[in-house]
Amino acid sequence: MRYSSDKTIMSVNNNMNVLGNTRDEEGQLMLPGGRVGFLLMHGLGGTPVELRFVAQGLNRAGYTVLCPLMAGHGGSDLLLSTTRWKDWVASAESALERLRQSCDHVIIGGLSAGSIVALHVAAKRQEDVAGLVLYSPTFWPNGWAIPWYFHAFKLIKTKWFANLISLKERAPYGIKDDRIRRFVLESLQSGGRPLEDIFGRRGGTVFEFQQMTAAARKLLKGISKPAFVCHARQDDQSNLSNAMLLQHDLRGPVETLVLDDSYHMITLDRQRALVVDRTLAYAERLDLEAQTAKPVASQQQGAGTLNLVAKPGGQ
Secondary structure: OOOOOOOOOOOOOOHHHHOOOOOOOOEEEOOOOOEEEEEEEOOOOOHHHHHHHHHHHHHOOOEEEOOOOOOOOOOOOOHHHOOHHHHHHHHHHHHOOOOHHHEEEEEEEOOOHHHHHHHHHHOOOOHHHHHHHEOOOOOOOOOOOOOOOHHHHOOOOOOHHOOOOEEEOOOOOOOOOHHHHHHHHHHHHOOOHHHHHOOOEEEEHHHHHHHHHHHHHOOOHOOOOOOOEEEEEEOOOOOOOHHHHHHOOOOOOOEEEEOOOOOOOOOOOOOOHHHHHOOOOOOOOOOOOHHHOOOOOEEEOOEEEEEEOOOOOOO
């Protein structure tokens, strides 16, 4: 999902903005803090702006936070279509190298497709990753707002053919709160671009995403790091089954928070503050200063699962 405007559009508690202009000349969001860091990856077609609220919340608690801009992102959909999924993963690996220079321990994660990128890095660099935070993980768009014909895209086997197809996202654009959605859409359209252009996706980009998620599924059983998964039950783009897949296949302990008053963009939507609070609680339980992750749930055959359900108003 594309949230790339730098215009400050909404203020919330503690002077933190849902969107705002805090990116550097490289398009990344870097918030210096302590020796424990978070590396957070944005979604497909998006930018670090969509993670700004969470990043600020973590930083205020003393963590260093880096949200890099993935290869091909931050510009036109044509530019994005020239990249491959391995370029996106390479962007995350490069960011991990930079963060490791100032942090002894790094928790890696992301939003939507960004969480899949994080899984690839975690599988490849487990010695450099202390834990995982996966927001609205998406192995395939199968939420209630996804058109039925979108599923036919899985039949396409080559990128050149996929590029003949254009796919478009539709309302509610991942945001349940009407006010936040209105402000976001007004900000995105402030440059004169129509919604059809902003939320359009070339088939080649979706094909690369499909290849990336297929490769990630093969890696899950080899990832033993503790994970925190946060997903909305009413997710309009990514069904809760995506989170359940991680519960089933990840080898390490998995803590899952199910939100009851948000859609896909949980880092922007109504329960964004709860997302920050539970992420901080998860990080504290890892006890990184002792360099030994504490179990977040009861163990069973080397892995545990803790299910939490957040009710509306529990922000």
